[in-house]
Amino acid sequence: ETGVTQTPRHLVMGMTNKKSLKCEQHLGHNAMYWYKQSAKKPLELMFVYNFKEQTENNSVPSRFSPECPNSSHLFLHLHTLQPEDSALYLCASSRHGDSYNEQFFGPGTRLTVL
Amino acid sequence: GQQVMQIPQYQHVQEGEDFTTYCNSSTTLSNIQWYKQRPGGHPVFLIQLVKSGEVKKQKRLTFQFGEAKKNSSLHITATQTTDVGTYFCAGFNSGGSNYKLTFGKGTLLTVNP
Numbered sequence: 001e002t003g004v005t006q007t008p009r010h011l012v013m014g015m016t017n018k019k020s021l022k023c024e025q026h027l028g029h030n031a032m033y034w035y036k037q038s039a040k041k042p043l044e045l046m047f048v049y050n051f052k053e054q055t056e057n058n059s060v061p062s063r064f065s066p067e068c069p070n071s072s073h074l075f076l077h078l079h080t081l082q083p084e085d086s087a088l089y090l091c092a093s094s095r096h097g098d099s100y101n102e103q104f105f106g107p108g109t110r111l112t113v114l
Numbered sequence: 115g116q117q118v119m120q121i122p123q124y125q126h127v128q129e130g131e132d133f134t135t136y137c138n139s140s141t142t143l144s145n146i147q148w149y150k151q152r153p154g155g156h157p158v159f160l161i162q163l164v165k166s167g168e169v170k171k172q173k174r175l176t177f178q179f180g181e182a183k184k185n186s187s188l189h190i191t192a193t194q195t196t197d198v199g200t201y202f203c204a205g206f207n208s209g210g211s212n213y214k215l216t217f218g219k220g221t222l223l224t225v226n227p
Contacts, residue, residue: 042118042202042217048213050213056213090157102159105157106156
């Protein structure tokens with residue numbers, strides 16, 4: 001148990017659906033991240049939030065919309081996705097400060113877009 | 115942009131054999147981290163290297179950071195079936211964002227008992 005939970009664990013959606021992924025961290029961290037993990041590709045950083053403020057948007061298409069209401073919760077709102085968006089979406093958190101700290105990952109949401 | 119290359123992509127060994135994965139960055143890194151992802155699991159942090167030429171050991175695992183801070187390696191001595199998984203290196207670009215961790219593609223290790 002890493003202290004980072006994600007729901008749902010599996011999601012199947014059509015291209016016209018709207019859904020949301022949820023992440024919650026119980027570690028007292030202040031930075032939270034969304035990553036996309038596709039087969040045969042490196043982990044791709046999508047968004048970073050530090051103290052609820054978005055600090056990185058790694059050129060992610062607007063059909064992915066993040067939301068960070070507080071330092072413990074992170075959402076990824078999905079709409080009009082494409083089949084190539086099917087992947088494992090991982091949330092992570094870290095204690096951000098002066099030094100570089102390890103990231104703690106959640107179990108991920110396996111997304112399939114039909 | 116920064117790229118982190120990792121080789122080999124796959125490695126299959128007999129239990130008891132050694133294993134090494136190599137990581138090379140196109141840019142100088144502030145530090146490098148290693149993660150392990152078991153099949154069906156999520157990445158789990160193993161270690162962080164910060165200093166040029168640094169070597170760290172965790173039981174049968176030895177991690178090295180190159181003198182130029184552009185490459186790194188992970189060596190496992192006498193592999194066991196519990197070592198199965200994908201090993202990722204990830205680095206922060208020197209002088210870049212200290213949020214943006216760039217991952218290599220990983221090396222998938224399988225161990226034949």
